[in-house]
Amino acid sequence: xxxxxxxxxxxxxxxxxxxxxxxxxxxxxxxxxxxxxxxxxxxxxxxxxxxxxxxxxxxxxxxxxxxxxxxxxxxxxxxxxxxxxxxxxxxxxxxxxxxxxxxxxxxxxxxxxxxxxxxxxxxxxxxxxxxxxxxxxxxxxxxxxxxxxxxxxxxxxxxxxxxxxxxxxxxxxxxxxxxxxxxxxxxxxxxxxxxxxxxxxxxxxxxxxxxxxxxxxxxxxxxxxxxxxxxxxxxxxxxxxxxxxxxxxxxxxxxxxxxxxxxxxxxxxxxxxxxxxxxxxxxxxxxxxxxxxxxxxxxxxxxxxxxxxxxxxxxxxx
Numbered sequence: 001x002x003x004x005x006x007x008x009x010x011x012x013x014x015x016x017x018x019x020x021x022x023x024x025x026x027x028x029x030x031x032x033x034x035x036x037x038x039x040x041x042x043x044x045x046x047x048x049x050x051x052x053x054x055x056x057x058x059x060x061x062x063x064x065x066x067x068x069x070x071x072x073x074x075x076x077x078x079x080x081x082x083x084x085x086x087x088x089x090x091x092x093x094x095x096x097x098x099x100x101x102x103x104x105x106x107x108x109x110x111x112x113x114x115x116x117x118x119x120x121x122x123x124x125x126x127x128x129x130x131x132x133x134x135x136x137x138x139x140x141x142x143x144x145x146x147x148x149x150x151x152x153x154x155x156x157x158x159x160x161x162x163x164x165x166x167x168x169x170x171x172x173x174x175x176x177x178x179x180x181x182x183x184x185x186x187x188x189x190x191x192x193x194x195x196x197x198x199x200x201x202x203x204x205x206x207x208x209x210x211x212x213x214x215x216x217x218x219x220x221x222x223x224x225x226x227x228x229x230x231x232x233x234x235x236x237x238x239x240x241x242x243x244x245x246x247x248x249x250x251x252x253x254x255x256x257x258x259x260x261x262x263x264x265x266x267x268x269x270x271x272x273x274x275x276x277x278x279x280x281x282x283x284x285x286x287x288x289x290x291x292x293x294x295x296x297x298x299x300x301x302x303x304x305x306x307x308x309x310x311x312x313x314x315x316x317x318x
Contacts, residue, residue, distance in 0.1 A: 060226045062088040063287030069093070069313055079306045080276060080296025083214035084314050087225040087282070087291050093314055098215040101197055102295055105270030106163045106205040107217055107278050108186075110224050112172065113160060115185045115203075117229050119175045122153035132170035139206075140166030141241075141249075148244040153229070158241050160233040162251040163269060165204040172203035179203065193219050207274050214293040221267055221280045221291045234266035234282075256304060257281055257311070264311065267291075269303075277303040283311050290314040 066086040073094040076082050081097040092098070130146045141164040144150070152171070159167045172182035179202065186200045195216035201208035224230045237258045240248040253259075254269040263285045270278040276296035283290055292310045297303040312318070 060228055060231055062289040065089045066288045066290055074309050074313055078297045078302035079294045081214040083218040083293045084310050085218040085291045087222040087289050090222055099197055099213050101211040101213055103275035104212045104217055105272045105275035105278050107268050107270040107280050108205045109159055109168055110220050110268050111186050112168055112203040113230050115189055116156055116171050116175055117227055124152045125149040126152055126155050126170055126174045128170055132166055135166050135169035140164045143243050143249055157233045157239050161236055161239045161253050163254050168204035193223055195219055205270055207272055214295050217280060218291050218293045279303050279307045281307045281311055283315055285315050
């Protein structure tokens with residue numbers, strides 16, 4: 001009898017030890033690489049991870065889930081695809097062709113930004129190469145020249161504010177060693193974020209053998225939403241980039257909704273002939289937040305109108 005009691009005691013101690021050593025997991029490595037919201041409502045919001053996102057940045061995570069609006073969602077009038085998502089839970093509030101594979105233009109720079117942030121060390125100096133200057137020159141930052149150095153943080157801000165394609169290429173090459181290696185990181189990260197209908201071929205979004213969907217880009221935006229570095233970049237209406245000679249280069253955010261509503265806080269525009277006019281927008285109010293992805297509008301006017309319509313609907317703003 002005494003031996004049985006001893007065995008039972010040992011068993012209890014072992015069980016307690018196992019429980020104490022258990023660590024909560026947050027959807028695998030997708031949370032370890034860049035933070036995450038409560039995607040699909042299956043896990044708690046992680047407060048600490050290996051890259052420090054969310055730790056000390058509680059304001060980045062919406063305090064409570066976004067309620068389903070009482071009014072029916074407005075119809076998509078101009079957009080080819082739409083996805084409205086709660087960045088805290090990953091719940092889709094409205095979708096229109098949200099799983100249709102499409103070119104998404106520069107909105108995929110959100111994935112580029114996440115991969116750059118994964119590398120860490122935002123004070124790292126990026127040395128511009130001759131190849132960087134040539135890539136996307138017509139839609140690039142022309143004042144940067146081979147041999148000049150800029151911090152990773154300032155380059156990231158320039159890419160997200162002004163959408164410069166040669167800056168995106170320079171960041172990709174510097175981060176991974178080559179564009180090809182960086183694209184492999186983008187696709188690996190997309191898989192970790194459960195972007196199952198996405199494949200990327202470059203870091204800037206110019207036409208290529210690549211595609212994504214409104215829903216997949218909304219998922220990427222949810223991860224970006226809780227990244228403090230990206231959130232600061234996409235919520236900056238005007239940025240002054242310091243050139244190599246010390247002079248400032250004013251960059252105005254391509255997302256015009258930032259200046260229209262104080263509660264709008266991001267994120268990224270995009271345009272190519274193949275993709276049409278695209279916008280990932282986000283907003284927050286009363287402890288709740290929303291991400292709206294609008295793809296394939298015929299012009300900027302309809303892009304702002306469609307995005308604004310779904311932002312207001314989700315947040316209950318008349």
